[in-house]
Amino acid sequence: MLADGTRVGPFEIVSPLxxxxxxxxxxxxxxxxxxxxxxxxxxxxxxADAERLARFEREARILAALNHxxxxxxxxxxxxxxxxxxxxxxxxGDTLAARVARGRLPVDAAVAIAIQIAAALExxxxxxxxxxxxxxxxxxxxxxxxxxxxxxxxxxxxxGxxGxxGxxGWEGTAGEGADVAAALTHSPTVYGGxxxxxxxxxxxxxSPEQARGRAVDKRTDIWAFGCLLFEMLTGKPAxxxxxxxxxxxxxxxxxxxxxxxxxxxxxxxxxxxxxxxRKDAAGRFxxxxxxxxxLEDARADDQPVARATQTTAAWRRTIWPLAAAALAVAAxxxxxxxxxxxxxxxxxxxTRLELDLPSGVEMYGGAAPGVAxxxxxxxxxxxxxxxxxxxxxxRSLDRFDSTALSGTDQAQSLFFSPDGSSLAxxxxxxxxxxxxxxxxxxxxxxxxxxxxxxxxxGADGRxxxxxxxxxxxxxxxxxxxxxxxxLDASKHERLHIWPVALPNGAGxxxxxxxxxxxxxxxxxxxxxxxxxxxxxVPGGALPLYAPSGHLVFVRDRDLLAAPFDSRRMEVTGPAVxxxxxxxxxxxxxxxxxxxxxxxxxxxxxxxxxxxxxxVTREGIEQPIVDGATRFRSPRLAPNGQSVVxxxxxxxxxxxxxxxxxxxxxxxxxxxxxxGFTVWSPDGRHIAFRSQxxxxxxxxxxxxxxxxxSPDSRNNGDVPTSISSDGESLLFIRLDAGTSxxxxxxxxxxxxxxxxxxxxxxxxxxxLSPDGRWIVYVSDDSGRFEVYVRPLGxxxxxxxxxxxxxxFPVWRRDGKELFYRAGNKMMAVAVTIRSDEVILSAPRLxxxxxxxxxxxxxxxxxxxxxxTKFLMVKDDVGAGRLNVIxxxxxxxxxxxxxx
Numbered sequence: 001m002l003a004d005g006t007r008v009g010p011f012e013i014v015s016p017l018x019x020x021x022x023x024x025x026x027x028x029x030x031x032x033x034x035x036x037x038x039x040x041x042x043x044x045x046x047x048a049d050a051e052r053l054a055r056f057e058r059e060a061r062i063l064a065a066l067n068h069x070x071x072x073x074x075x076x077x078x079x080x081x082x083x084x085x086x087x088x089x090x091x092x093g094d095t096l097a098a099r100v101a102r103g104r105l106p107v108d109a110a111v112a113i114a115i116q117i118a119a120a121l122e123x124x125x126x127x128x129x130x131x132x133x134x135x136x137x138x139x140x141x142x143x144x145x146x147x148x149x150x151x152x153x154x155x156x157x158x159x160g161x162x163g164x165x166g167x168x169g170w171e172g173t174a175g176e177g178a179d180v181a182a183a184l185t186h187s188p189t190v191y192g193g194x195x196x197x198x199x200x201x202x203x204x205x206x207s208p209e210q211a212r213g214r215a216v217d218k219r220t221d222i223w224a225f226g227c228l229l230f231e232m233l234t235g236k237p238a239x240x241x242x243x244x245x246x247x248x249x250x251x252x253x254x255x256x257x258x259x260x261x262x263x264x265x266x267x268x269x270x271x272x273x274x275x276x277x278r279k280d281a282a283g284r285f286x287x288x289x290x291x292x293x294x295l296e297d298a299r300a301d302d303q304p305v306a307r308a309t310q311t312t313a314a315w316r317r318t319i320w321p322l323a324a325a326a327l328a329v330a331a332x333x334x335x336x337x338x339x340x341x342x343x344x345x346x347x348x349x350x351t352r353l354e355l356d357l358p359s360g361v362e363m364y365g366g367a368a369p370g371v372a373x374x375x376x377x378x379x380x381x382x383x384x385x386x387x388x389x390x391x392x393x394x395r396s397l398d399r400f401d402s403t404a405l406s407g408t409d410q411a412q413s414l415f416f417s418p419d420g421s422s423l424a425x426x427x428x429x430x431x432x433x434x435x436x437x438x439x440x441x442x443x444x445x446x447x448x449x450x451x452x453x454x455x456x457x458g459a460d461g462r463x464x465x466x467x468x469x470x471x472x473x474x475x476x477x478x479x480x481x482x483x484x485x486x487l488d489a490s491k492h493e494r495l496h497i498w499p500v501a502l503p504n505g506a507g508x509x510x511x512x513x514x515x516x517x518x519x520x521x522x523x524x525x526x527x528x529x530x531x532x533x534x535x536x537v538p539g540g541a542l543p544l545y546a547p548s549g550h551l552v553f554v555r556d557r558d559l560l561a562a563p564f565d566s567r568r569m570e571v572t573g574p575a576v577x578x579x580x581x582x583x584x585x586x587x588x589x590x591x592x593x594x595x596x597x598x599x600x601x602x603x604x605x606x607x608x609x610x611x612x613x614x615v616t617r618e619g620i621e622q623p624i625v626d627g628a629t630r631f632r633s634p635r636l637a638p639n640g641q642s643v644v645x646x647x648x649x650x651x652x653x654x655x656x657x658x659x660x661x662x663x664x665x666x667x668x669x670x671x672x673x674x675g676f677t678v679w680s681p682d683g684r685h686i687a688f689r690s691q692x693x694x695x696x697x698x699x700x701x702x703x704x705x706x707x708x709s710p711d712s713r714n715n716g717d718v719p720t721s722i723s724s725d726g727e728s729l730l731f732i733r734l735d736a737g738t739s740x741x742x743x744x745x746x747x748x749x750x751x752x753x754x755x756x757x758x759x760x761x762x763x764x765x766x767l768s769p770d771g772r773w774i775v776y777v778s779d780d781s782g783r784f785e786v787y788v789r790p791l792g793x794x795x796x797x798x799x800x801x802x803x804x805x806x807f808p809v810w811r812r813d814g815k816e817l818f819y820r821a822g823n824k825m826m827a828v829a830v831t832i833r834s835d836e837v838i839l840s841a842p843r844l845x846x847x848x849x850x851x852x853x854x855x856x857x858x859x860x861x862x863x864x865x866x867t868k869f870l871m872v873k874d875d876v877g878a879g880r881l882n883v884i885x886x887x888x889x890x891x892x893x894x895x896x897x898x
Contacts, residue, residue, distance in 0.1 A: 002026060002041070009080040011039055011087070027090060032621075033849070037075060040086040060086065061844065065127060065803060067386060067822075069358045069401050070120035072140070072148045076847045089359070091148035096228065097136035104235030107264055111295055113139075114229045116147035118292035119401075121225060125218045125288060132216060134224035135205040136231065203247045204237045208279050211251045219281040222288050226276025233269075234260040238277065252279075268294065350890055353883040355395065358402050361386045362852075363583070363591065363603050363881075369413065369454055369498070369542060370591055370603075371881065374420040377597035381423055382881065383411050386822070389783055389804075390855055392425060394437070397883070405435055407442035409779070410739075410761065410855060412451040417476070418459045426451045428761075428855065429734040430716055432465055432474065445478040450497070451716075456508065458501035464508060469495045471510060471526070485526065485533070488514070500543050502566050503596065509536070509543035509551070523553055525569040534569050537562070542590040547598050548888035549897040551575075554590040557582050559602070563897040576895045579884075598888030601881055610851075610874045612645065612654065617827075617867060619846025624870075625654060625661065631872045633676055633859060638683045640864040644699075651677060651688065653699065664697065676857055678719045681726045687719040694719050694731065696747075708750065720857065721766040721774075722747075730755070730774065732763045732856075740856075742776060755791070764807060764856030767791065769814040773837070777806045777856040784856065786819045788830075788837050798837045800828050805842075807858040811866040818862060818869075823849045825869065 001024060006013040011028040017038060018025045028039045057077055064074045075087040096113070099105065105113070117139060124131060131138075133151060140148045203211065207223035210216050230238040239250040256277060261270065272294050278284045285291050357363065364370045364383040371382040377397075384393045384402075392408035395401070405423070414425040417434075424434045424445070432446040432455070445463065449455075453466035462473045464484065472481035487493040495513040502508065507528050513521045523537040536543075537553060540560070544552040551564035551571055558580050563573035583591045583603040591603035610631045614622040632646040643654045644664075651664045664686075677688045686697045687708065694717050697705040708729070716734035723730075729745040739761040745752045756762050760780035767774055775788050786800040786808045800808065800817055805826065808819040817828045817839075824847045829840035850871050852859050861870040884890070 008039065008041065008083050008085055009078050011037070011078075011085065030087075036090045038072075038088045038090045039078075040088065042084045042086065063129065064824075064847070066124055066129065067359050067361075068120055068123040070116045070147050070149055071123060071359065072150045073359050088150075089148070091140040091142075091150060093140045093142035093146075093148070095137050096139040096141060096232070099141055100136055100231055100235055104262070105232045107233065107262065107266070107269070109145075110229065110232035111269065112145060113141060113147055113232065114225070115292055115295050117149060117225060117228065118288050118295070120147070120149040121218075121221050121288040122292060125221070130216065130218050131221050131224070132210070133202065133205075134221055134228065135202065136228060139228070203251065204239050206248075206251055207281070208252050209281055211248050217281075218288070219284050219286065222276050222285050222291065223281075225288060225291065226273055229276070230256055230261075230273055233262060233265060236260060350887065351885040353397075353885070355380070355881045355883060357382075357384060357880060358386075358393070361393065361402070362849075364390055364412075369593065371593050371601055372415050372423070373593040373595035373599060373601045374416050375418060375596040376420050377595035377599045377885070379420065380593075380601050380881065380883070381414055381416065382603075383414060385852065385855075389779075392423060392435070394423075405437075406440055407433075408435060413454045415455050415457055417457045424455060424457055424463055426455060426465065428716075429739050432463070434476070443478065445476070446474045446481050449481070450495075453495065453497040454499065456499045456501040458508075459503065459505050464499040464501065466495070466497055466499075469493075471496045471499055471508070484508075484528075485510075485531070498542055500545055502545055503547070504566055506567065507569055509545060511541060511543060523551070527569060536564075536569075536571050537575070542592065544592065544594050546594050546888050546891055547596055548891050550888070550891050550895060552578070552592075552594060552891075554582060554592070557590075559590075559592060559600075561891050561895050563895055572898055573895060578891060578894055594887070598886055600884045600887040604880070604882050610872055612643070613871055613873055614863070614868045615825075615846065615848070615850075615871045617845045617869075619825075619848055621871075621873070622868070624656065625659065633857075634861055634870050634872060635677045635679055635686075636861045636863065636870055637679055638681055643861075643870065644677050644679070644686055646677070651686070651697070664699065676718050676720070678722050678729070680722055681724055687722065687729055689718050693717065694729075694745075708745065708747075717743075718763075718857065720764065723767050723771045724769060725771065728767075730765050730767055732765065742774070756789075761856075764858070766808060766810055768810055769812060773832075775800065775808040775810060775817055777808065786817070788817070788839070790835070793835065798839055800839060800842075801826065802842055806856050807852070807860070809858050809860070809862050811862060812864050813866070816866055818845075820852075820858075823847050 001016055002008070002013045004013055004015060008028070010030060010032045012031055014027040014029055014036070016024065016026050024041045026039050026041070028037055030037050060074055060077050064076070066073065072091045073089040075089065078085050078087055121131065121134070131149070134149070138150045140150060142148070205224045205227045207216065207220040210220050227238045238256040239247060239254065241247040241250050258270070272291055275285050276291060361384040364385050371380065373380055379394060379396050381392055381394050383390060390410055391404040392411050392414055393402040393404050395403070408425060410428040411425040412428055414423055416423055421438060422434050422436050424432065426432050426449050428451055430447065430449050430451050431444060432449045433442055433444055435442045446465070448467055450466040450469070455463060455465040457463050457476065461476045463476055464471055464473050465481065466472070467481055469487055471484040473484050474481040485496050487496070491514045493512060493514040496510050497513065498511045500509040508526045510524060510526060511521060512524050521539060522535055523540050523543045525534045525536055526532070527534070536551060540553040540555045542554045545564070545566070546552050546561065549564060549566070550561040552559060552561050554560070558577050559582055560575040561578045562571045562575035564570070565572050579600070579602065581604050593601050612624045612631050612634060614624060616622070634643050634645045636643055641656055643656065645652055645654060652661050653664060654661045677686050679686055684698065684700055686699060688695060688697060692707060694708045695705040696708050718732045719729055720732060721730040722728070727747055729747055731743055731745060732740050733743050734740055738757055738759055740763045741757040742755040742762050742765050743752050744755050755774070756776070758780065760778050762776055762778050765774050765776035772791055773788055774791055775786060777784050777786055783804050784806045786805040787797040788800055789797040801819055801821060803821060805819040805821045808817055810817060815830055817830055819826050825845045826842045827845050828842050831838040850860065851874050859872055863870070
């Protein structure tokens with residue numbers, strides 16, 4: 001056993017969790033990512049067997065792809081000089097075995113847990129993974145009712161070991177034991193205990209075909225699921241016995257004692273149990289989804305059961321600091337419409353919650369707010385990215401899961417309709433759309449809107465967005481946007497962004513940006529009847545309106561609030577700091593929203609700084625420079641001696657040898673949506689995107705720049721690559737009809753021609769070093785994948801990624817391609833023979849979280865020799881959203897209104 005405080009690579013042992021034939025399990029602290037994890041230290045004999053370890057690694061890579069909120073994730077497999085460890089998510093809570101040991105569960109609580117277990121199995125089965133060791137000890141239930149299923153598929157990974165005490169995660173394969181005894185010897189087992197006791201606990205959940213040593217498929221998990229559900233309802237195993245033989249015999253020949261089911265067990269629940277526990281696998285549910293749907297439908301039809309389920313499973317064991325706060329949460333989350341509970345002073349209680357994002361999902365930190373509170377304060381929508389694919393996620397506060405909304409891919413800003421029945425959003429191709437939350441219907445409302453500038457849906461049925469830097473309005477039914485504001489040339493105004501409709505319909509709040517690089521920005525109010533503009537706050541970002549009569553805005557990553565008279569459109573008192581540490585991304589877009597009921601949701605930030613660093617192919621980090629703000633879009637110069645990087649709205653050059661950071665003077669770089677830099681082959685120029693379009697910057701002449709294409713702004717062009725002869729620029733053009741397309745621009749005469757224009761989204765394109773090939777990303781398969789195709793010649797492509805991928809980069813000699821699949825950095829060897837491309841299987845280099853900037857354009861670069869990666873690492877908050885219910889009660893105390 002390892003002592004507390006022992007270091008295994010970057011992991012510091014905190015305490016032991018268990019031990020068995022597959023190794024010792026510990027709670028540990030990941031000192032790199034500052035989180036607690038569970039690590040399993042594999043036995044020396046296992047780690048020294050190259051064949052068994054390779055088989056285990058292959059299976060672990062498959063399992064690492066299981067991103068589901070009810071599955072305890074595998075973070076990676078780490079090797080040090082002293083140990084080989086499997087790094088896993090730390091699931092906190094009681095095992096289902098411990099819960100059942102205290103007595104049977106109420107029907108509604110058992111159903112709530114069963115639905116989550118079924119959802120986990122469904123996600124695994126869709127990827128061809130069978131658990132084969134589902135039992136109460138492998139299910140953890142947190143204090144708030146959230147379920148995590150452990151040890152998915154590890155039984156399948158570790159075949160071939162001798163039986164022994166605590167042989168957790170083992171399963172015999174063909175040729176490793178044909179009789180029942182041998183099959184049981186290699187069966188999955190729990191940690192600890194004697195051989196007989198261990199196998200007795202496992203055998204009770206084996207399917208008949210598994211107990212007989214026959215081949216198994218996903219229906220063996222369905223059997224075990226039925227066993228768990230029966231045990232939750234009765235407090236006793238479905239199959240028991242005094243000896244291992246008795247248990248196996250009961251599984252193979254006996255029926256469960258159905259009379260043990262409590263009298264209140266509904267008929268539909270009994271039917272689900274019987275269909276899960278049929279001896280003949282052909283007679284069982286063929287898919288666990290069928291059982292899940294039956295349980296969900298029945299619960300929806302039985303409102304008292306559904307309500308009790310939410311209360312019992314979600315909140316009965318949740319610990320809140322104050323009893324009044326618990327009542328506030330129950331009233332809000334369950335949907336009770338009675339008056340909110342009161343604090344000692346008679347005001348509604350203020351309650352703070354932390355909502356974890358689904359496993360693997362990252363908040364999209366764009367320049368526009370990526371989170372929105374429904375007006376009634378019961379649902380939250382946010383933009384999240386999973387494996388490079390961006391969608392809007394919807395979460396009700398009375399549930400523990402988020403749902404990705406179909407048809408919302410590439411969303412970059414979002415906001416609710418006044419009644420909360422729909423969500424409007426703007427996509428990367430600058431299209432304004434709305435999705436109905438009742439039937440999922442997506443409607444196109446307008447084109448050519450600024451995707452980073454936000455929007456608002458007024459009570460009059462009109463939507464305000466931004467076009468050409470100005471506020472415009474369009475009917476919620478669609479149509480041509482009508483101008484609402486004009487840019488004041490005398491003030492050098494550039495943008496009017498982030499509009500917010502006031503609830504009385506009298507006006508809007510918005511932010512205006514003027515002067516070089518937005519230094520003269522301010523928050524204003526617009527009187528819709530007269531178009532009069534009123535200055536409210538100099539400086540500040542993201543105006544919000546709180547129903548307590550406060551103007552809320554962001555300054556220096558703090559939420560400030562000032563008393564505000566919405567009738568006179570005037571600030572009536574000083575601003576005070578209300579919330580600190582709000583996430584503000586590279587474009588200045590804070591992630592926060594206030595509901596009409598006075599609740600706040602925001603994404604917490606970190607230190608607000610980031611690091612530029614080298615990362616070796618083994619994942620070892622070597623710091624280069626720290627910054628006072630966020631770095632984005634690092635691009636290594638052709639000579640490898642300097643890096644251009646975006647910081648805020650400016651471009652800077654970092655000299656790697658001298659360690660200096662020099663700002664490029666770029667007057668034409670607007671605050672929002674700039675960057676995406678590309679070096680010319682001679683290292684003298686940079687192409688980059690700005691709000692004025694794609695521009696050409698002379699690095700050696702102090703940063704002066706000129707427009708490359710007069711129409712590049714209107715088309716949302718994003719440069720991605722320059723040919724090795726310096727003659728052509730490859731770029732993405734956003735089109736409302738065909739999404740993202742690839743074009744080539746002549747740098748001699750500015751002429752433009754399409755390279756790849758299809759209904760799918762194509763992006764992230766880079767020319768090969770010899771200029772003959774392009775690597776790019778397309779979603780025509782339903783998810784982002786990386787492909788190679790010739791720049792000219794036959795219309796043919798070769799798939800680079802195999803399980804999803806984005807952000808491709810060529811090695812400088814063209815012999816290797818890199819891309820990211822979620823947090824994984826992948827490498828593929830490239831061989832060109834005449835007109836044929838030969839690609840190796842993708843190989844994992846490292847698995848670490850680094851921020852992305854866009855859906856397909858890399859936020860990293862590769863060293864000249866391909867041995868390390870130029871990465872950005874942010875000091876950001878955890879993967880969660882913070883919620884403050886009845887937040888306006890705090891505002892009333894902090895900044896009293898007149």
